Amino acid sequence: MPVSAGQRVTPRITVLHGDDRPPGLSEDGLRFATGATLAEALPGTEVLLVWDFTSDAVRDAWPAADSVRWVHTASAGVDRLTFPGLLSSPVTLTNSRGVFDAPMAEYVLGLVLAMAKDLPGTIHAQSRREWRHRETEPVAGRTAVVVGGGPIGRAIARLLEAVGMTVELVGRRDFDGLPRLLPRADWLVLAAPLTDATRGMLDADMLASLRPSARVINVGRGALVVEPDLVEALAAGRIGGAALDVFASEPLPAESPLWELPGVIVSPHMSGDLIGWREALVEVFRDNLERYRAGEPLRNVVDKSLGYVTTSGASA
Template identity: 30%
Template sequence: MANQRVLVTSWIVPEDDPSLEVLRAAGIEIVMARRQAAHTEDEMVELLKGISGVVAGSDRYSEKVFASTRELKVISRVGVGYDAIDVKAATEHGVAITTTPGTNQDAVADHALALILAVARRIVDFDRFMRAGDWNRPTPADVYRQTLGILGLGRIGKGVARRGRGFDMRVIAYDPFWDDEFARANQVERVGLDDVFRQADFISLHLPSSAETLRIVNAERLALMKPTAYLINTARGTLIDEDALYDALVSNRIAGAGLDVTSEEPLPASSELWDAPNLFLSPHCSGRSKQTTALATGIFRDNLARYLAGQPLTNLVDMKAGF
């Protein structure tokens, strides 16, 4: 393993992380290129020269990137999502992809609930009013005993459902792969996709990014929402037609939205979303916490030990199935 070079772009893995010390002790050179914004394709092509492994953030790995290097053997994604990676191209170029599943679902579910409370109770607005010396007290919305609609009842969606039940909310959900046992145990009602938009007071998105889910929240579905309803997205920015969301907010067609993710990140200064009313934003940080970082780096550290020992890696992305 000596003379190999590993690139670190993941923001959550510090330079002195014990996982990297393991690699250094084995004679592997660590190349640090950490930053919060994702690197571009051209930047990745340059960074990957002479690199055999990557501790990856949310950088884009396209056919162009994979074709530029023969040394790259493994991408270890410190996180769960890998939609920025062209899995087909990785397969064709013999590059393994690993993730750290089961580490951030509680943090994301917490953040989704925090956004629900922030938009409904107008927490950020009230803070801004107070700091401006304005004793302005517009009437906020209720959360308790309202209807929570969830798109995607996977690990995170289930966590949001449990939290919603803690607020005695009626929880409805749409998921093509329905977990009936969980739904019965947690009083989650199964409804159709459009019915979530028609019935919910708060809609929380927890679907993966795919061709099928691209802009699944479009103008037609936003038009189904109650004018008092709110949209929450802690999943992927590509789930929402952002032009349609902007129009819905400006026209007061819906009451508001809370976004932790956008289709382009960081959100460009030119985006019209900055001017949208009743919109609360956070910088794709919902999966971040001290606990999730420790869990993710623990899984990553185990895979490093396997890599150094020449053993099979765990949590490999299924290249044929795409998950």
């Protein structure tokens, strides 16, 4: 059933969690479940909080969701929840849009500065006690193509522009124009949601359109990238480097060549995780829960046909 006015005061809430639970969340009618126990916890559940947003347990347990009216995920991306059973249902889906915008933008700016100024090389030389002088690259005046026109992409664009970069922001409506922008890109930043249209978008053809000095930054979703194609381009020196925070398989397998390829920075899906981020996610859920209890429109309602929140669904 969809969310509408006149909810009962205390809905039954189930929280899907992994190793950690949402801090400070102790609402009435609350129960906790792991991926292994979600199917037995779902019957009678009205509200499902997906705290473990890396889990596929909701898809597997969905046949037991006989009373769910609202699913909220503690993430910006909803790709693990866009399975046919949920998409075809009248259940309302919301995300945690807004929590990660500024942190991810800061992270991307940090990566740009670190790579342009060769901080990895400096740290490596220091570890070997080598006094190795070299010149570094400018940031101001360079061009960044940012793929993802949502709040995260826009926040990234603002910070990159603030240090003097020229930014081309590519959203869903501009996607067809991406190929003509790639040859001009010094930096290609992927911050798009994972949808049918964006899955595998960075493939051999797109990589071949980049200049040899261009660098790729991915803070969106790992499956935006065809990893074997990226590995091949990096190993052959056809692009200048990459900074990757998300991967097709997480944790990144120890045998992945990405760990050791020169010019590559690997981080463990942490670009949006500032100190206090878990508490911020809980507050987003609590705000929407109060709205739900009052029968008011929810914030951050995902357009399930698109796989992300549109402007009309962002706020009540």
